[in-house]
Amino acid sequence: MEIDPRRLRILHEVARRGGVMRAAEALFLTPSAVSQQLAQLEREVGLALIDRSQRRVSLTPAGRVLAGYAERVEDELTEARRELTRFTERLSGPVRIAAFPTVITHILVPALRELATLHPRIVPSIHEVYGRPALQELRHGAVDVLITEQDMSLPVLAQPSLAARALYIDEYRIVVPASWSDPPRDVADLAAVPWVAGEPGQASGQALDRLAGLHGFEPRRVHVITEFGPALALVAAGHGVAIVPTLALLDVPVGEVRVTDIRDVGSRRIDAVTRVSRTRSGEPDPVQAVVISAIADATAALDPTLRTHLPQVQET
Template identity: 75%
Template sequence: MEIDPRRLRVLREVARRGGVLRAAQALHLTSSAVSQQLAQLEREVGLPLIDRSQRSVSLTPAGRVLAGYAERVEEELTEAKRELTRFTERLAGPVRIAAFPTAISHLLVPAMRGLARRHPKIAPAIREIYGPPALQELRLGSVDLLITEQDMGLPVLAQPSLTSRLLYVDAYRIVVPPSWSDPPSTVEELLQRPWVAADPGQACGQALDRLAGLHGIEPQKPHVIGEWGPALALVAAGHGVAIVPELALLDVPEGEVRVSDIRGIGARRLDVVTRASRRRSGEPDPVQAVVIEAIEEVTKELAATLRSRISDPADEEAADRA
């Protein structure tokens, strides 16, 4: 019995993704090509691996057993590739990174410039994906590391299969339309105004809901916007107020919005998350380690820039209290 490990990878993705279509998308193949690979694998082992009697594709008992071995084979091959990096003069290989827009613009782009100079054979690939879908892709192995955000007022949930390290604490600011000659001076007054709100799954959306709950006020949310560019444009045009992280203010022209003096709003935490190391040595993947190091270096430089351009000591005290 000869089994092609490339077909084992196809079976593994079908098992992990729960269907042929999703496996095809993950493998960048057509559904027909995946089905053909599965059929050939069944001929190689002489057993049915896919139950085709139902509308949705599922694995037979034999298919589930072989998929378990396929997972182990993939882990061993990945480990072998990592170990071989010890015999090369330079680190090399792809690193797939997932992040949200502000992290891509202000952290990943400058980090990739420095990484290209020091490790030109490392090939970063960046995807704009965040939240639960990004965590799922990390667990499935479609991305190698991701940058997450979360309101610091919420507890950090344990992720047994993942490793997380704090990257940056990004203070919140409240922005109001520049046309308001007498803007509100308290959170209670602001909560009475219309809001350009972030999605509840985003850190700033979580922050607004937290503030509203603390003050017992249900804010008006005529606008719910996921990207900072459109959200700030709505604020600039006078359509409401918004909570934004300081990173989002780096690209805003001076005078386009008015930054409120209200303090004590809190901050969001940015984390770098990877899968827990399965290396026999227990050490992290060396390629991923230098990528994370490059991101951390840029973050430290950016923190200094923000302190000089946006933050003041009162802001830092507010973030510490949050």
């Protein structure tokens, strides 16, 4: 009995993603191609591996057993690649990074410059995806490194299958239109103003909920915006106030908005998250480790940039 390991990988993806369509997306194949490879694998082993009697494709008992072996084969190949990097002069290979706009602009872009100089054989690719979808992509192996944001009120991500490295504590500031002659001076003044709020699942949305709950007011959410660029544009146009992280203020032209003196608004935590290695060595993937190190270096360079830029933004 000859079993093609490439077809085992397809079975492995179908098993962990729960269907042909999702496996096809992850493998960059058509659903038809995935189905054909599964059918060929069934001919190779002489057993039905896929239960096609129901609307949703599922594995037969034999399919589940073989998928378990397929997972071990994937782990062994990962271990082999890790061991072989010890014999190469330079690290190489693709690394898929999921992140959100402010991190892409101010952390990943400079990190990629450093990687291109120090490790030109590493090929990073950035995917703008965040929140629950990004975490799911990490678990499924569609991305290798995930940059997350989370409001300080929430616990640190703690799951046995994931490892998180803290990158940055990004303080929130409250911004108001520069045209307002009498801007809010303290948190009590924020109860009456219109808000350009973040989505409830975002760190900035969570920060507003936390601030309102702590001080006993119900914010008047006139606009609910996902990205900080449009939110700051609405603030600049006079449509309300917003909570934004300090990092987002690097994109604000001088005089466009006013950063209030209201402090103690809290912060968001930015982490780099990877899957925990399940190989024999237990060591982190060396390519991913180098990428995260470059990201951490770029993050460390933020403070001098912020110290230079923020005084230029008009304050009350």
